[in-house]
Amino acid sequence: MVMQEQSRRLSEPLQWGRAQKRALAFALTLLVVAVVGLGAYALMSGGASRKDCVDVTFASTLGAGRLHGCGGQARQICASGSYQGISADLQAACERAGFAYRQPR
Numbered sequence: 687m688v689m690q691e692q693s694r695r696l697s698e699p700l701q702w703g704r705a706q707k708r709a710l711a712f713a714l715t716l717l718v719v720a721v722v723g724l725g726a727y728a729l730m731s732g733g734a735s736r737k738d739c740v741d742v743t744f745a746s747t748l749g750a751g752r753l754h755g756c757g758g759q760a761r762q763i764c765a766s767g768s769y770q771g772i773s774a775d776l777q778a779a780c781e782r783a784g785f786a787y788r789q790p791r
Contacts, residue, residue, distance in 0.1 A: 715762060740779045744772045761785050 702710075740760040742753045752774070755763045763769075765782035767788035780787040 688768055738783050738785075740776070740783050740785070742775045742779050744775065764788070766791060 690790055699723050712729065736756055738760060739756040740754065740763055744751050750782070753769065753776070760780075760783055764776070764783070764785040767790045769776050770790040777789075778786045
């Protein structure tokens, strides 16, 4: 009968064969390599931020708007006095970048 050996099989621990052990070792090795690779990519990706950049995110009609400039463009943004609605955030960004800020009229 089919049920005769069931209690014996349930009482014994599972036996891992050579093929199962190799498959498990291979899967664990792939997992470790993937985690190390993703960690290395996360640490090395992303550029270093420049000190002379101005970056302000603000509320806009269709969601978030972004004002970004570096170097001469950032200096021009800070000196223009054109951005009345975001003056506090822009002033802080200009001060961090080291540019003179002109208040909007």
